[in-house]
Amino acid sequence: MSKENFKTKLTELENLPQELVKAPSQPVDVTVQEAEDLFIWAQEDKKVLIGIGLDWDNYVLDLPVRTGACRYAQAIWNKERYGREEAARAWKEESPKAHAFRDDLLADMRFAFRKRPDLLARVRSIAGGDGNADMIQDLMDIGVLGRANPTEFGAIDYDLSRFDLAEQKSDCLAELLARANGATLDNSKAKDIRDRAFTHLKEAMDEIRETGKYAFRKDPERYKGYISRYRRR
Known part of the structure; x- marks a missing residue:
């Protein structure tokens, strides 16, 4: 499924303005898991979140697709990166x-x-x-x-x-x-697409979280679901 998500999103990722693209600010596997948790958490608050302006279709319903695309892009980057690191080790041995x-x-x-x-x-x-x-x-x-x-x-x-x-x-x-x-x-096409997929995923997560934190600022039990556990540590 992640591969299909990646194919669905590839053109959109490639068209992201370069100035918006950011390298991951936290481990990608952590972000992907938090995105999945956030998708489940937000379902219960759908009416409230839509009521204060959250674009449900663009951010929440699209979140699993963005998540799968990011997961697959990270897998491609890992495969290439580890291949390069192995080459660097081999070169260090063979060069002398x-x-x-x-x-x-x-x-x-x-x-x-x-x-x-x-x-x-x-x-x-x-x-x-x-x-x-x-x-x-x-x-x-x-x-x-x-x-x-x-x-x-x-x-x-x-x-x-x-x-x-x-x-x-x-x-x-x-x-x-x-x-x-x-x-x-460290400037490969695979890394660039991974960074774009992360940026695209984080955009949706940030929008959902900011809306949720505002909506439930007086409700600690619902508010906590819109906070990054990784950041909280």
Whole structure:
């Protein structure tokens, strides 16, 4: 049902003005549960709430749809976020190994090309930069240069498959780094939609609560149902 709610609301969520969109101010699972509780609580007060101007259809009847959409949007974001966090951990583990592999390959090339100034100049050019992105490009350049000059490596009985491995690592590491960077940028489409779904849900909850708190400001037993238990803690 949450998936259907999400599909129903997606266009509306995408059209929310950016300046209104806020990141969750409390845990989403807590908010979703409070929304479900609020929907049940408000039923008993329908006449009173409508009587002082609450748009019942737009806020109360729509509340379960907003709740389901938010729950599903959070699930999508969690799936993507945890995938990114796993990528960040994997990158932290693989990056030092990849840098060391690149350095070893460069040392191999310097030895194999020691009598070829033209090729040594190419090696110096490859080795010139630093940083993760440069290392990834270096592995690709090393692979291409190494496989293009088998004679020099044959003379030292070198395993040419290492150059294939360098290119493979370059491709894999590029993808891994992109995913790992996403874990820190925190600006994915999934997060944006989750924030929009939370904003949309909170709009209805705030309207219902504010109306309920006003209507039952002198009735503690009904008033308490319009207060966030999370905020009250």
